[in-house]
Amino acid sequence: MRRSMLFLPGNTPNIIVNGxxxxxxxxxxxxxxxxxxxxxxxxxxxxxxxxxxxxxxxVELTVRINSLDTPYWQADLDEIVPLRxxxxxxxxxxxxxxVLTLDACMAEVEKKSGLPAGTVKLIPLIETARGxxxxxxxxxxxxxxxxxxxxxEDLTADLHCPRTKEGAEIFYARSRMISAARAAGVDVYDxxxxxxxxxxxxxxxxxxxxxxxxxGKAVIxxxxxxxxxxxxxxxxxxxxxxxxxxxxxxxAKEQGRGAxxxxxxxxxxxxxxxxxxxxxxxxxxxxxxxx
Amino acid sequence: MMKDSKVIAALxxxxxxxxxxxxxxxxxxxxxxxxxxxxxMVLGELAAMGYRDLTVNSSSVFDVQSPIIDHVKSxxxxxxxxxxxxxxxxxxxxxxxxKEPVVFRSHGGRPSAVENGVTPIDVAFVAxxxxxxxxxxxxxxxxxxxGSLGYAEADARCAKHTIVVTDNLVPYPLxxxxxxxxxxxxxxAVDSIGDPQGIVSGTTRITRDPVGLVMARTTVDVxxxxxxxxxxxxxxxxxxxxxxxxxxxxxxxxxxxxxxGSYALGGVTSAIVDMLNAGCFRSIMDVQCFDLGAVAxxxxxxxxxxxxxTRYASPTSKSCCVDSLDAAILxxxxxxxxxxxxxxTDSNGFIMGGSGGHSDVAAGAKLCIIVxxxxxxxxxxxxxRVTTISTPGRTVDVLVTQKGVAVNPARAALRDRLAxxxxxxxxxxxxxxxxxxxxxxxxxxxxxxxxVAKVVYRDETQxxxxxxxx
Numbered sequence: 001m002r003r004s005m006l007f008l009p010g011n012t013p014n015i016i017v018n019g020x021x022x023x024x025x026x027x028x029x030x031x032x033x034x035x036x037x038x039x040x041x042x043x044x045x046x047x048x049x050x051x052x053x054x055x056x057x058x059v060e061l062t063v064r065i066n067s068l069d070t071p072y073w074q075a076d077l078d079e080i081v082p083l084r085x086x087x088x089x090x091x092x093x094x095x096x097x098x099v100l101t102l103d104a105c106m107a108e109v110e111k112k113s114g115l116p117a118g119t120v121k122l123i124p125l126i127e128t129a130r131g132x133x134x135x136x137x138x139x140x141x142x143x144x145x146x147x148x149x150x151x152x153e154d155l156t157a158d159l160h161c162p163r164t165k166e167g168a169e170i171f172y173a174r175s176r177m178i179s180a181a182r183a184a185g186v187d188v189y190d191x192x193x194x195x196x197x198x199x200x201x202x203x204x205x206x207x208x209x210x211x212x213x214x215x216g217k218a219v220i221x222x223x224x225x226x227x228x229x230x231x232x233x234x235x236x237x238x239x240x241x242x243x244x245x246x247x248x249x250x251x252a253k254e255q256g257r258g259a260x261x262x263x264x265x266x267x268x269x270x271x272x273x274x275x276x277x278x279x280x281x282x283x284x285x286x287x288x289x290x291x
Numbered sequence: 292m293m294k295d296s297k298v299i300a301a302l303x304x305x306x307x308x309x310x311x312x313x314x315x316x317x318x319x320x321x322x323x324x325x326x327x328x329x330x331x332m333v334l335g336e337l338a339a340m341g342y343r344d345l346t347v348n349s350s351s352v353f354d355v356q357s358p359i360i361d362h363v364k365s366x367x368x369x370x371x372x373x374x375x376x377x378x379x380x381x382x383x384x385x386x387x388x389x390k391e392p393v394v395f396r397s398h399g400g401r402p403s404a405v406e407n408g409v410t411p412i413d414v415a416f417v418a419x420x421x422x423x424x425x426x427x428x429x430x431x432x433x434x435x436x437x438g439s440l441g442y443a444e445a446d447a448r449c450a451k452h453t454i455v456v457t458d459n460l461v462p463y464p465l466x467x468x469x470x471x472x473x474x475x476x477x478x479x480a481v482d483s484i485g486d487p488q489g490i491v492s493g494t495t496r497i498t499r500d501p502v503g504l505v506m507a508r509t510t511v512d513v514x515x516x517x518x519x520x521x522x523x524x525x526x527x528x529x530x531x532x533x534x535x536x537x538x539x540x541x542x543x544x545x546x547x548x549x550x551x552g553s554y555a556l557g558g559v560t561s562a563i564v565d566m567l568n569a570g571c572f573r574s575i576m577d578v579q580c581f582d583l584g585a586v587a588x589x590x591x592x593x594x595x596x597x598x599x600x601t602r603y604a605s606p607t608s609k610s611c612c613v614d615s616l617d618a619a620i621l622x623x624x625x626x627x628x629x630x631x632x633x634x635x636t637d638s639n640g641f642i643m644g645g646s647g648g649h650s651d652v653a654a655g656a657k658l659c660i661i662v663x664x665x666x667x668x669x670x671x672x673x674x675x676r677v678t679t680i681s682t683p684g685r686t687v688d689v690l691v692t693q694k695g696v697a698v699n700p701a702r703a704a705l706r707d708r709l710a711x712x713x714x715x716x717x718x719x720x721x722x723x724x725x726x727x728x729x730x731x732x733x734x735x736x737x738x739x740x741x742x743v744a745k746v747v748y749r750d751e752t753q754x755x756x757x758x759x760x761x
Contacts, residue, residue, distance in 0.1 A: 015501075017666070017729060018501070021502065053728065221501075222505075223499070223501060226508070
């Protein structure tokens with residue numbers, strides 16, 4: 001369960017130290033955009049030490065690494081993969097070949113560290129027009145890919161369009177990402193809402209993302225974590241309805257009935273799958289988090 | 292003096308008429324906070340008149356009153372009794388600057404001691420933002436308005452001689468007056484009793500610190516899970532950023548769940564006023580206003596009620612407001628694994644605070660919640676033993692940090708309730724270990740052997756002794 005994925009700059013020890021206390025299901029320690037080129041080494045060392053010291057036992061951990069066209073990404077993988085974060089987020093991923101390059105390098109680091117191949121998963125950040133058009137190929141390039149992640153700020157720059165709060169300019173990108181990820185059988189996460197002072201806007205944007213089919217959403221302000229979690233949590237009405245569906249299925253099985261209807265509507269497989277997902281998520285939330 | 296006026300032209304004359312002698316006890320209140328000009332004015336006058344060895348009993352001593360240091364050095368002031376001391380004077384005291392130890396009481400213990408003759412006041416100097424010629428006085432109006440004058444009431448009522456000092460003399464009678472004429476001997480009009488900028492804060496913004504917000508939300512979760520949040524709920528919180536945030540989140544919950552509380556108590560901020568105006572409480576019982584919003588509210592809203600320190604928290608009154616409190620949110624400089632709280636001294640042992648109402652509220656409230664980050668300025672907040680015991684651990688129920696909530700082991704039922712409601716309950720020793728894993732165990736500063744201050748609990752027993760700092 002990753003309703004919210006919270007970005008924390010990799011060079012801010014005071015914030016990282018509280019990363020697992022801010023309510024996000026997943027914390028992304030950022031070695032890329034948040035860190036100036038002359039601080040890359042320092043941030044990598046800090047993130048490495050923080051993972052070792054803090055453990056992040058109560059929260060899923062992602063590390064965003066530098067893109068393949070920089071001199072930093074290999075050192076990022078060498079330092080971070082042995083620490084077994086849940087996910088590595090490579091940036092500006094443009095096609096399946098990028099995933100394969102990363103996959104091979106990670107497998108090597110895993111081998112050297114005595115970790116089973118594929119221990120650490122990938123969540124490629126799609127933030128270029130090329131990456132967007134290749135989203136399905138990226139998502140299905142390797143079993144290491146656990147999810148796709150939309151980065152709208154860089155994408156809109158690449159698309160030559162302004163980034164707006166309303167987000168009409170990324171409607172296609174959102175739709176395409178969701179379709180590609182679902183077709184490949186992986187999760188998909190929405191770009192952050194970047195106006196940290198607009199709480200209402202954050203709620204609206206998160207609800208819209210959920211309505212489109214995203215699995216969760218990135219957050220750049222801890223203040224928005226709760227709103228995003230709520231938007232991506234099943235409502236009590238949805239939970240009650242899912243329980244009703246599953247109870248009807250159970251009852252029909254006991255009675256040996258094939259076709260099942262509830263409140264005059266047929267219950268088909270997708271409805272059952274959705275009900276099971278809803279209950280699984282409600283149970284995970286009740287247990288208090290993603291881990 | 293004319294029969295229909297107690298106005299005395301000069302402060303010096305008022306002092307002469309009071310019968311004040313060397314070695315006597317004089318008192319002040321702290322409602323003008325860091326804008327107060329009256330204590331400095333009076334002590335300056337007393338020094339010029341040649342007084343020696345006076346006891347200053349003030350509900351607080353702020354940094355603006357640091358000229359008291361010179362009066363201690365010169366022998367004008369021989370003893371200080373207070374409930375709170377700012378860091379400037381605190382540092383001087385901690386360094387051994389005063390022969391006699393400072394006596395710290397609480398906001399409830401002080402009026403009790405005044406009323407019961409433990410600390411009889413010879414002359415009370417009452418700074419008054421507005422007064423009439425017979426001594427009726429209020430803090431609600433005037434250019435130096437500070438709101439409630441609750442801490443001055445016992446002084447004015449019980450002192451052998453009471454002098455009101457005002458910068459806004461209005462015609463008799465001043466109807467709504469916390470300080471009443473039957474207690475007042477003289478009234479002195481001055482140009483200014485203080486700097487309005489320092490009296491109240493105009494800032495009412497809640498914290499934007501994500502850790503503070505997490506703790507505030509968790510605090511509200513604890514209050515909800517305790518079962519106390521129902522119609523008739525009563526509540527007190529402080530003026531810090533996280534406290535204001537907790538008030539805001541609590542307001543949202545109370546409105547959403549249509550809960551109407553009975554009263555909010557304090558130490559009042561705009562956040563509490565907002566809760567009153569939104570219908571979260573029937574009334575505010577206000578011993579002290581922290582900001583301009585609270586001052587305006589106590590002036591304009593009859594449901595925002597001014598109360599004395601005696602009514603607020605005196606343990607020897609027949610009852611007081613803290614006794615009926617459901618939940619209170621308090622801060623801490625340190626808390627130890629027995630839940631004892633320090634709000635008197637900093638990590639180096641220097642005095643920089645005091646109980647204020649901390650220990651009173653903790654003793655009275657059914658649910659006393661301490662809110663503190665696990666680490667502050669690279670130091671862990673949870674320790675094996677606090678540097679100074681300000682509030683005994685037996686009166687503290689819960690510690691809220693950003694990394695979990697610790698419940699006093701004596702409150703097993705509460706712990707179970709919180710855990711059942713999904714609050715992340717952890718052992719306080721584990722919080723200490725988690726902090727020390729990051730910071731290391733801090734070394735204790737070297738302390739002298741000389742007692743520089745006594746911490747006197749609300750029942751007049753001494754619960755700790757503050758030593759000099761080497």
